[in-house]
Amino acid sequence: MSIQKEPLFLEALPVMQQLVDAGYEAYFVGGSVRDMLLHKPISDVDIATSATPQEVKEIFSHTVDVGIEHGTVMVIHHKEGYEVTTFRTEEGYEDFRHPDKVTFVRLLEEDLKRRDFTINALAIGIDDQLIDFFDGIGDLERQCIRCVGDAKERFNEDALRMFRAVRFVGQLGFQIEEETKNAISLLKMNLSKVAVERMKVEFEKMIQSSYRKDALTLFVETGLYQACPLFDGKENILLKLAEFPLKEMSVLQAWILFVDELNLSDKEVTHLLKSWKSSNEQIRDVLVGYKTYRARKKEEWNFFLAYACPYEVGCEVEQLLIARGNSTSMEGLEATYQSLPICSMNDIQLNGHDIIRILKLDKKGPIIGQVLKTVEKMILEQSIQNDAEILELYVLTHFGSGK
Structure with missing residues (x-):
């Protein structure tokens, strides 16, 4: 596997080359390396370097300070921005999310040591040399989610990592290593200290993942769901979402099914979604989708149903009905909307x-x-x-x- 064959790596190579030519180490790190090895699409690249932020700014003529206190400088190359982050160590996580102290270091291993999972603690240089201090490649081959070092330490540093572990199970179809799983069960309530907005991102990615059943089952087994807004005591409903016979589920569909199982009023639906920091648009779509779903289970599509429900929401509702056997095709929906x-x-x-x-x-x-x-x-x-x-x-x- 060569970084020369990946367009995003290839476009960022000149940035890495300039860092190396200036006498510093530079590597592609993290998720992009993992996805390359898994032959999955790469959405963006991260560069880690032994150069300090100030040294990075001296090398490149066009830079933007995007997180300089944590060592990150955005380098502008051919009108594209590339985040370049100095090797660093971190200490103290009183809020279970952000380090109290960041120290810049010159050794790549020290930097990779602070990362969440072994499969994300991989680096590759401009010469295609793959660097793996923690057997991340072995874990990719074993299809295993395992923390770098002590799992309890990693989760105490950043409680959101527990949700990320569950989400990766859903996205990659991997199993979670026992020590990592046990640490989540032990420290699960620390997740409640994390901003709901960050939880929401992970929850929505998990819901839309290819292995939703595995992820939601783990979400319940570890008890992590108990730290999420208004989810405590809802484990049976979450497991129903896991088992629902729809291969790919949208966030809207998940919320419609969830509130339908609870038989909530509109006011209660709004309260639940606001507790998850949902946008007004999302709340509106869930409310109309929920109302349409309940009505559609009892009656065929008609002008009143279609008129009150945006077409895109109606399509998602009908997919749920097809999955549960209440409908056989989208034809009734299409015909109704076309003749409104x-x-x-x-x-x-x-x-x-x-x-x-x-x-x-x-x-x-x-x-x-x-x-x-x-x-x-x-x-x-x-x-x-x-x-x-x-x-x-x-x-x-x-x-x-x-x-």
Whole structure:
């Protein structure tokens, strides 16, 4: 395996070469090396060097301080940014996430020693020399997630690493080494000290992973779920998510299934999702998806269901129904959405100004909303055409001064 064959490595090589030419060590490290060895797509590259941040800035003419206190400088090369981080050691993690002290060092081994898992503590130089101090390659071959050194120490340094271990099980299909698993069970509640936003990223990656069943089962077995917002006592529902017969599950689908199993009210759904720091958009999609899913289990697609549910959300709902045997195809959904007479109130060939004119109103009032809601309902029922003249006559006849 050669870094020359990987486009992202190849593009970053000149940065590494300049560091080496200046007399420093430089290596590609971490996840990109792991993914290269696993023949998986590489999304970005990280460069580690013996040069201090100041020395890096002296070598390159275009740099940006992105995390200089932790040794990271972004080097701009051909309009692309590459994060270059000085070899470092870390001490003190009072918040179970960030080091209290960072010390720059000149030895690669000292830097790799502080990393989370052996499969992420790999480095490769410009000459394709692979450096593996902790048998990470062996663990890749054994398909094993194992901490570098003492698992309890690694998790006490950064509690989010426990969630990352479970997530890697889901993404890679690996098994977790026993000492690492036991350390998670022992230290699981430290995860509650981590920002929910960081937990959310890991949870969503786990849900979307190829080996979701293995990851969620481990999530429950270790008790890690107990440290997550409003998940304590929900182990049976999480295991149902693990077993749900859908090969690839989206985050939206997971939340729809989760809240459906709990039979939550809209207010309770909103509270749960806000506790997970979900965006207003995500909350809205889950609420409408949940409502549609429950209705769709009892009835076929119709204009009212489709009108109230964005097409993309409707597709995800239908995939759930197909997986559980309530539906056989997407045809009913497609046919309903394609023949919708209106997709929103803006499509109605009548607006508030028209109603004021037709009814000779002095000003806007609640009557306008009442008329629009009535017309909207009738169009979806197909009891009236969405035609300006027909709608005007209907409004005049049914809402005029004589009525």
